[in-house]
Amino acid sequence: MRTSATIGAGMAAVALLAASCTAGTTSQAPQPAPAPGEQVAITVASQFTDRELEILNRVLDGFRAEHPGVTIESRGNQDDDKITQAIRGGNPPDVAISAETVNLGQFCSSGAWQDLGPYLARDRVDLEQIPRAVRDYTQYQGKRCAMPLLADVYGLYYNAGLFARAGVTAPPRTTSELTELAKRLTEWNPDGSIKVAGFLPVLGSQANHPWNWAPQWGARWTDGQGRSTLGSDPAWQEMFRWQKELVDFYGWDRLVQFTAGLGQQYSADNAFQRGRIAMAIDGEYRTGFIEHQAPGLDYGTAPFPVSDARPELYGTGLTTGTIVGVPRGADEAGAAWELVKYLTTDTGALVELANGLNNVPTTRAALHDPRLERSPQYQTFLDMFDSQALVPSPASANGSAYMKTTEDFGVKWQSGQVADLGAALRDLDAQIDAAKSLGGR
Amino acid sequence: MAPPGRSPFGRRLRVLAFMAPWIVGFTAFFAYPLLATGYFSFTSYDLLGEPAWVGLRNYAYLFAGDPVVRIAAANTVWLVVVLTVLRVVFALGVASVIARLRRGVGLVRTLCYLPALAPPVAATLAFVFLFNPGTGPVNGFLRVLGVDGPLWFNDPAWAKPALTLLTLWGCGELMIILLAALLDVPAELHEAAALDGAGAWRRFRHITIPSIAPVLLFGVVNSVIFSLQYFTQAVVAGAVASGQAEVVGSSKVLGFPDNSTLTFPAWLYQQGFHYYNMGYASAMAVLLFAFSLGFTIWLIRRMRIGVEEAA
Numbered sequence: 001m002r003t004s005a006t007i008g009a010g011m012a013a014v015a016l017l018a019a020s021c022t023a024g025t026t027s028q029a030p031q032p033a034p035a036p037g038e039q040v041a042i043t044v045a046s047q048f049t050d051r052e053l054e055i056l057n058r059v060l061d062g063f064r065a066e067h068p069g070v071t072i073e074s075r076g077n078q079d080d081d082k083i084t085q086a087i088r089g090g091n092p093p094d095v096a097i098s099a100e101t102v103n104l105g106q107f108c109s110s111g112a113w114q115d116l117g118p119y120l121a122r123d124r125v126d127l128e129q130i131p132r133a134v135r136d137y138t139q140y141q142g143k144r145c146a147m148p149l150l151a152d153v154y155g156l157y158y159n160a161g162l163f164a165r166a167g168v169t170a171p172p173r174t175t176s177e178l179t180e181l182a183k184r185l186t187e188w189n190p191d192g193s194i195k196v197a198g199f200l201p202v203l204g205s206q207a208n209h210p211w212n213w214a215p216q217w218g219a220r221w222t223d224g225q226g227r228s229t230l231g232s233d234p235a236w237q238e239m240f241r242w243q244k245e246l247v248d249f250y251g252w253d254r255l256v257q258f259t260a261g262l263g264q265q266y267s268a269d270n271a272f273q274r275g276r277i278a279m280a281i282d283g284e285y286r287t288g289f290i291e292h293q294a295p296g297l298d299y300g301t302a303p304f305p306v307s308d309a310r311p312e313l314y315g316t317g318l319t320t321g322t323i324v325g326v327p328r329g330a331d332e333a334g335a336a337w338e339l340v341k342y343l344t345t346d347t348g349a350l351v352e353l354a355n356g357l358n359n360v361p362t363t364r365a366a367l368h369d370p371r372l373e374r375s376p377q378y379q380t381f382l383d384m385f386d387s388q389a390l391v392p393s394p395a396s397a398n399g400s401a402y403m404k405t406t407e408d409f410g411v412k413w414q415s416g417q418v419a420d421l422g423a424a425l426r427d428l429d430a431q432i433d434a435a436k437s438l439g440g441r
Numbered sequence: 442m443a444p445p446g447r448s449p450f451g452r453r454l455r456v457l458a459f460m461a462p463w464i465v466g467f468t469a470f471f472a473y474p475l476l477a478t479g480y481f482s483f484t485s486y487d488l489l490g491e492p493a494w495v496g497l498r499n500y501a502y503l504f505a506g507d508p509v510v511r512i513a514a515a516n517t518v519w520l521v522v523v524l525t526v527l528r529v530v531f532a533l534g535v536a537s538v539i540a541r542l543r544r545g546v547g548l549v550r551t552l553c554y555l556p557a558l559a560p561p562v563a564a565t566l567a568f569v570f571l572f573n574p575g576t577g578p579v580n581g582f583l584r585v586l587g588v589d590g591p592l593w594f595n596d597p598a599w600a601k602p603a604l605t606l607l608t609l610w611g612c613g614e615l616m617i618i619l620l621a622a623l624l625d626v627p628a629e630l631h632e633a634a635a636l637d638g639a640g641a642w643r644r645f646r647h648i649t650i651p652s653i654a655p656v657l658l659f660g661v662v663n664s665v666i667f668s669l670q671y672f673t674q675a676v677v678a679g680a681v682a683s684g685q686a687e688v689v690g691s692s693k694v695l696g697f698p699d700n701s702t703l704t705f706p707a708w709l710y711q712q713g714f715h716y717y718n719m720g721y722a723s724a725m726a727v728l729l730f731a732f733s734l735g736f737t738i739w740l741i742r743r744m745r746i747g748v749e750e751a752a
Contacts, residue, residue, distance in 0.1 A: 081714050081715075084488060084489065084714075087489060088488055088489060106487060106489070106717045107489075109487075109490075110487050110488075110489035110490040110717075111489070111490065112489040112490075204683060204694060204697065204698075205683070205684060206684065256592060256595060256596065257574065257575070257592065259595070259684070260573065260574040260575055260592050260595035260682075261573065261574060261575020261576055262575075262684055263684070264681070264684050264685075265684050265685055328489075397487075397717070398716040398717055398718060399715055399716050399717060400715065400716075401715075401716040404695065404711075405509075407694075408509070408696075408699075408700060411698070411699050412699070415699070431508060434502070434506050435507070435716070435718075438485065438498075438499070438502060438718045438720070438721050439485060439487055439717060439718060
């Protein structure tokens with residue numbers, strides 16, 4: 001009896017201790033900016049390394065020049081795991097930069113990243129200068145706890161040399177045109193294996209993911225209540241059926257053999273850069289990779305084709321990007337906000353970052369700034385960004401869980417393991433919603 | 442009256458002082474995390490906010506709601522069975538050959554142990570490239586022999602066997618331990634049995650195995666625990682073979698291809714640190730701990746009985 005009482009007391013003590021092991025509270029009132037001449041030290045955590053970190057640091061120098069009293073320690077190679085642990089341990093950076101917009105739901109709902117609303121209101125920051133889709137992926141359920149720091153836009157890359165050889169003069173605008181062209185551009189080896197794929201329809205390979213494709217069909221992830229709509233939105237079925245037609249054209253076994261022999265997505269061996277894929281979906285950053293890794297490649301870019309049933313969508317595409325915020329418990333929240341504001345609204349800073357990182361700047365002023373370096377291929381993505389027709393993937397309280405569940409399903413579907421697409425998608429909804437309910441937010 | 446330090450109280454104090462580093466380590470790094478994990482497993486906890494008590498909800502989802510955890514558990518059980526058997530048999534086989542060598546023993550022993558020194562991530566990267574179906578030398582060599590090699594890490598049916606080959610290649614540590622045990626088997630027992638007409642297999646079965654039984658037991662238990670915790674190689678191999686190489690961050694290709702390399706610990710990690718379901722991840726950890734403990738105790742008892750019967 002005494003032993004069990006002791007164990008019970010111990011458990012209770014541990015539970016209390018465990019429950020108390022969380023970081024401090026969120027401060028709602030905006031902290032003042034440092035006074036002129038006031039000495040303040042802030043830390044910035046980002047996932048950037050090497051060349052990219054150098055570019056960020058150069059831009060931070062611009063902030064230092066404007067705020068000589070502020071000392072900045074820039075820590076690279078800090079992914080979301082590390083930043084989260086630092087916040088949890090009560091020793092967060094003052095400014096956090098994340099490349100995973102889907103995690104924003106968690107950052108906002110848990111209060112791990114501070115609500116920037118009061119700062120924006122105090123400093124009268126005009127959010128209209130940022131495209132709607134980008135504004136969407138930097139807030140969660142009406143709470144703005146991040147600002148956008150450059151964006152990615154996804155579109156079509158096509159091999160102009162292969163197009164010319166096949167007598168093709170313009171990129172496809174609809175998915176049926178894409179299918180027809182993919183078949184025309186595909187080249188086979190004598191043994192029947194794929195030599196050049198017109199378009200690689202394998203989900204999970206290269207940049208082929210449900211979230212990158214979905215905007216082209218107008219497919220919606222969630223309804224107004226945040227419930228999964230893969231089973232109820234017919235656009236998803238249309239997308240998966242379009243994919244399966246192309247998979248069947250190539251043959252699943254041949255596709256597996258072909259993709260297994262392709263180079264890594266972000267290496268110089270990238271299949272599009274090596275001419276092994278005639279058309280591919282990818283982000284604007286690919287133009288930078290091609291410039292450095294395959295400068296001789298003759299290629300063009302265009303918006304990715306859209307569903308035949310929704311031609312008005314042409315010009316749309318997925319947008320995602322890097323986000324920046326002020327973590328809960330930041331020592332110098334006022335100075336941190338000044339830096340966030342500088343990084344996300346100062347045209348010079350955005351242009352310098354965009355030129356260095358080959359990403360799209362996130363304000364209209366920076367987008368139209370003459371200092372922004374632009375090739376014809378890169379211009380496609382700038383135009384798409386300016387058109388306001390972009391779509392983000394929704395942030396979720398359990399991060400990218402819904403993305404993996406959907407991609408797992410796509411892998412089963414494309415390899416012929418799913419008999420009833422509609423029923424399977426409805427089952428997928430139930431799985432995604434059940435997983436979301438684990439967090440209880 | 443006993444002099445100070447020689448009294449029972451003083452002796453206890455001295456013993457406690459000597460044990461203090463272990464007690465502190467045990468409490469901080471085992472007892473507290475274990476109890477905290479047990480507590481979190483009954484909560485909804487996202488690592489960042491306050492944990493909220495949810496009773497058995499995480500366990501209900503673990504046993505009835507999560508379709509992926511069943512796949513991950515099946516993969517881990519596969520690895521436990523196959524890796525444990527092959528690891529022990531392979532290491533024992535190599536050790537037996539080395540124990541019989543008369544010349545160049547040091548060199549062979551070193552060569553067999555060297556792969557164990559390779560960092561797991563580097564070894565896995567090398568293996569994925571070696572076994573690349575299109576460009577890797579392994580399938581190239583098989584083609585020369587007229588054999589169409591499998592897709593290895595790109596085929597759900599071959600991904601786990603490929604991981605098994607990788608693990609066997611690096612089992613030098615177990616091999617060295619078994620070699621030491623084999624060299625300790627009294628030679629006169631083998632000589633006496635040979636004089637009595639016992640063949641090589643009977644000598645191995647009735648002399649070698651009972652003599653090295655405690656070391657074999659260690660090898661089996663060690664391999665079971667190693668397989669239950671299989672993580673790094675599976676995650677790296679899946680990510681690299683998929684062509685994404687997104688090992689860090691919110692990797693969505695975890696388990697590539699078709700979740701065939703998704704292990705229980707990898708899914709646990711993903712749930713806890715990438716999906717922010719630390720309460721659910723804690724429930725998974727509790728289950729893994731209970732299973733490991735129960736299975737190890739059962740294994741030790743069974744093997745002791747077997748050893749006693751063999752003796």
